[in-house]
Amino acid sequence: MSLSTRAQHSxxxxxxxxxxxxxxxxLEVSMGPQHPSTHGxxxxxxxxxxxxxRRLKPVFGYLHRNHEKIGENTSYLGSMPYTDRLDYICxxxxxxxxxxxxxxxxxxxxxxxxxxxxxxxxELTRLVNHxxxxxxxxxxxxxxxxxxxxxFRERENILDLFESLSGSRMMCDYMRFGGCRCDLPPGWMERxxxxxxxxxxxxxxxxxxxxxNEILIARTQEVGKLSAExxxxxxxxxxxxxxxxxxxxxxxxxxxxxxxRFKFRVPLGEHGDCYDRLMMRVLxxxxxxxxxxxxxxxxxxxxxxxxxxxxxxxxxxxxxAYGRIEAPKGELGFYLISDGSGNPYRYRVxxxxxxxxxxxxxxxxxxxxxxxxxxxxxxxIVMGEVDR
Amino acid sequence: xxxxxxxxxxxRSELQKQGIWVTSMQELYNWGRRNSIWPLQxxxxxxxxxxxxxxxSRYDLARFGGEVFRPSPRQADLMIVAGTVTKKMAPQIVRLxxxxxxxxxxxxxxxxxxxxxxxxxxxxxxxxxDRYIPVDVYIPGCPPRPEALLHAFMELQRKIDGQKLTGTxxxxxxxxxxPSEFPVPAFGAHDLEPPANADVFHxxxxxxx
Numbered sequence: 001m002s003l004s005t006r007a008q009h010s011x012x013x014x015x016x017x018x019x020x021x022x023x024x025x026x027l028e029v030s031m032g033p034q035h036p037s038t039h040g041x042x043x044x045x046x047x048x049x050x051x052x053x054r055r056l057k058p059v060f061g062y063l064h065r066n067h068e069k070i071g072e073n074t075s076y077l078g079s080m081p082y083t084d085r086l087d088y089i090c091x092x093x094x095x096x097x098x099x100x101x102x103x104x105x106x107x108x109x110x111x112x113x114x115x116x117x118x119x120x121x122x123e124l125t126r127l128v129n130h131x132x133x134x135x136x137x138x139x140x141x142x143x144x145x146x147x148x149x150x151x152f153r154e155r156e157n158i159l160d161l162f163e164s165l166s167g168s169r170m171m172c173d174y175m176r177f178g179g180c181r182c183d184l185p186p187g188w189m190e191r192x193x194x195x196x197x198x199x200x201x202x203x204x205x206x207x208x209x210x211x212x213n214e215i216l217i218a219r220t221q222e223v224g225k226l227s228a229e230x231x232x233x234x235x236x237x238x239x240x241x242x243x244x245x246x247x248x249x250x251x252x253x254x255x256x257x258x259x260x261r262f263k264f265r266v267p268l269g270e271h272g273d274c275y276d277r278l279m280m281r282v283l284x285x286x287x288x289x290x291x292x293x294x295x296x297x298x299x300x301x302x303x304x305x306x307x308x309x310x311x312x313x314x315x316x317x318x319x320x321a322y323g324r325i326e327a328p329k330g331e332l333g334f335y336l337i338s339d340g341s342g343n344p345y346r347y348r349v350x351x352x353x354x355x356x357x358x359x360x361x362x363x364x365x366x367x368x369x370x371x372x373x374x375x376x377x378x379x380x381i382v383m384g385e386v387d388r
Numbered sequence: 389x390x391x392x393x394x395x396x397x398x399x400r401s402e403l404q405k406q407g408i409w410v411t412s413m414q415e416l417y418n419w420g421r422r423n424s425i426w427p428l429q430x431x432x433x434x435x436x437x438x439x440x441x442x443x444x445s446r447y448d449l450a451r452f453g454g455e456v457f458r459p460s461p462r463q464a465d466l467m468i469v470a471g472t473v474t475k476k477m478a479p480q481i482v483r484l485x486x487x488x489x490x491x492x493x494x495x496x497x498x499x500x501x502x503x504x505x506x507x508x509x510x511x512x513x514x515x516x517x518d519r520y521i522p523v524d525v526y527i528p529g530c531p532p533r534p535e536a537l538l539h540a541f542m543e544l545q546r547k548i549d550g551q552k553l554t555g556t557x558x559x560x561x562x563x564x565x566x567p568s569e570f571p572v573p574a575f576g577a578h579d580l581e582p583p584a585n586a587d588v589f590h591x592x593x594x595x596x597x
Binding site for chain 2: 033034035036040041061062063064065066069070073081082085088089148149152153155156169170171383384
């Protein structure tokens with residue numbers, strides 16, 4: 001059903017004697033914080049005219065865990081485990097973003113092997129994130145269970161790799177400023193290769209299930225359109241921005257880590273609707289697999305930690321730094337001000353989830369209330385990062 | 389800690405060989421209840437992802453009869469408090485608990501739900517959900533592994549198995565004098581009012597000898 005037929009549907013004449021459905025009276029609905037599809041404890045106050053959304057006000061703060069305040073009261077190393085819990089699906093990327101900004105602050109060099117390991121782990125995290133997102137989004141659309149089961153099956157394989165490397169499935173706490181915490185255990189690379197080689201099979205199967213699916217196309221195409229101008233002016237980053245056709249990927253723009261050494265393409269969308277955002281994830285997964293293969297082939301031997309860095313009792317010089325990476329959800333930045341003591345004077349996180357959420361109302365207006373969940377799912381938020 | 393069988397075990401085994409199955413109402417009732425626990429589909433933070441992983445294919449909570457996650461508290465038996473409870477969220481959790489029909493159980497999953505965990509020093513974090521609602525099983529971990537959640541689930545089944553329907557010491561949900569709803573805390577000037585429900589919250593007393 002296209003948008004135009006839906007609009008006709010809502011303009012159907014009311015039965016005689018009944019007030020018209022389009023008499024301008026709005027129904028206020030509070031969706032969340034306990035809602036099966038709000039991806040955590042997120043609440044939206046929606047004003048509905050019939051089924052059509054006329055106003056949408058997000059309510060945040062149900063998971064505000066004082067991340068920044070705790071970061072200012074603990075040492076630089078002490079914040080590292082807390083960054084795991086920001087975007088709890090992609091802990092490795094968060095570690096990298098934080099390590100990068102501390103390295104920028106103190107001017108620390110990172111050994112080559114550690115940089116390669118960071119690329120491998122961050123890209124594996126991207127696989128986890130995008131696969132889970134596809135599963136969650138489809139289950140929001142009513143495909144209960146099956147796609148999520150498929151996605152979590154792949155996720156478990158990658159979490160096994162994380163666990164054997166860092167000791168924890170989700171909260172890896174693996175990277176340190178100046179390198180990584182420990183080297184790969186024996187046999188890890190072979191297992192990782194097996195996971196990466198098996199992933200295209202899952203992706204083909206998944207794509208076959210979703211791309212030609214009429215229900216999915218009807219629910220996502222022309223729904224939640226985001227223009228390139230609005231996306232740029234609102235500061236949207238990540239797959240949501242690229243789905244609107246803007247070629248902006250920090251891996252290419254900043255070239256942090258060793259990304260300039262790898263050959264990969266940045267997929268771009270055309271329409272900026274939910275379908276484009278969904279397919280952007282599928283296409284990015286394919287590119288990610290290419291990066292992973294290149295990085296695994298080129299991984300050099302050597303130390304994984306800069307021996308000059310004392311990560312305990314770490315005191316960077318006075319100054320400030322902003323480090324940013326292309327996390328799976330968008331630009332993840334950490335801003336640090338140092339006054340020369342053992343803990344940061346100011347610690348600020350630029351979460352992609354929160355900033356990508358600012359255009360939710362613009363995307364939802366004029367769509368039905370059932371589409372709100374699809375649009376929210378296609379933005380890809382994690383409340384741990386939105387509220388911090 | 390299953391309750392004592394209604395008849396002698398040896399006699400029962402003999403009867404079973406003849407195709408006669410003897411049981412008590414209590415055993416049958418508890419058997420049915422413990423094998424169809426419907427959890428509330430309700431995630432707060434990181435632990436919720438592990439809760440989903442537990443319900444997904446590898447760990448498969450369905451083996452224990454707990455795969456039917458209900459989004460409505462009216463249809464749920466079990467609340468898994470999975471994640472950090474903030475002071476803004478705590479009133480909603482108590483309200484959800486009050487909306488669940490009896491008999492109802494609570495699993496406090498992860499360090500945050502038990503005590504505030506790594507975020508305990510935060511000004512907006514509740515130091516444990518057991519300040520407002522009674523908790524049946526606690527699982528530590530940050531986040532607990534899916535196996536740990538399965539273990540908590542089995543512990544809960546054991547608890548249900550031991551619940552008596554009649555006589556002294558019968559289950560709390562059958563006792564009219566035991567409340568099944570608890571007052572919802574309100575936002576005060578500095579903290580939630582009251583900071584803890586004294587009827588529910590019994591912090592351990594530390595005694596030195």
